[in-house]
Amino acid sequence: MTQDSSHLPKLILSARPLLGEATASPEKRRDAFARFNTPESIRDYLAEARQTGFRAILTLGDERVVAALKLLKHDNANGGRNSAPARNDHAGPDGLPARNGRPVRNGFHVLPIIPNVPGYVREATEYGLAGAGTRRLLRVGPLGFLRASLVGALNAAKVLRKDFPTLLSILYELEMGEFHQFSPPAVFLHHQITDLALSFGNRAFFEKYAVLMRERFHTEPGLVTSNFPLLAARLTDWDVPIRHIVAPFNRAHFLMPGGLEAYQRPLETGRFRLIADRLSPEFPTPAAEIEWALCQPQVSSVVVEHQSEEVPAHASD
DSSP, X not given: OOOOOTTOOSEEEESGGGGTOSSXXXXXXXXXXXXXXXXXXXXXXXXXXXXXXXXXXXXXXXXXXXXXXXXHHHHHHXXXXXXXXXXXXXXOTTSSOEETTEEOTTSSEEEEEESOHHHHHHHHHHHHHHXXXXXXXXXXXXXXXXXXXXXXXXXXXHHHTTOHHHHHHHHHHHHHHHHGGGOOXXXXXXXXXXXXXXXXXXXXXXXXXXXXXXXXXXXXXXXXXXXXXXXXXXXXXXXXXXXXXXXXXXTTOTTOTTHHHHHHHHHTTTOOEEEEEOOOSSSSOOHHHHXXXXXXXXXXXXXXXXXXSSOOGGGGO
């Protein structure tokens, strides 16, 4: 049974600055990456963000971020630092949205982006393919390893043929082995995979992804894309039941194919819940751009690359 994720938090923290991938100059990206070089520094940043009004984090399965989320979860479970809940209209008993009747104990909804494409490339470069695979298996533990092995064994013929969707399903098992403990209300497919499947018109791929997320991982499927108008048109034509879409959305039309008009047509149908990303080419995200995006009726949530000095008051409602 999947939870009702129709009310994801309005204000979602982007993990890009923690990973050195913010929309910023190379110097600022390096500075941010150096600042957040330990799980403890990331944990403190997340705790501060929670107090500022952020209710969720959209993140890749980076080792440091996952470790920080575990620390934050432990702190809150033990009444530690910054564990006091803030008000939320769609809340569980501790003031936070609940999953299947259970409150979110670490103070955040964790919204994974899978698979961690940049992470796999980086680790393969640093440690080699065998070393990268070993590191991943050590992170997920014996149970995660067994689950991924079972998926591989049951689909051995496809694995030997290097069937792309099957290989991806093994990566899903490995990454969800880490994220499952946070009970994510929705899981988002990395934009490189989304847009690759979209470019080939692969309807079956999206259908299988939606079924796998709901039936295997008991969460809602979501997609990250760089081409929302085309993705929305294809999902509608194919009648694929995926509603949550993360895509660039801003009044400067930054990274928006076709501009606002191309976005408005599919959004007017009410079929999709747009999670507005890349709100501005500036870093950190200006408060005025956050405010503008939140005021758009088509936008259900916004992703912010950094805590603005002034978060709009209604953002956490």
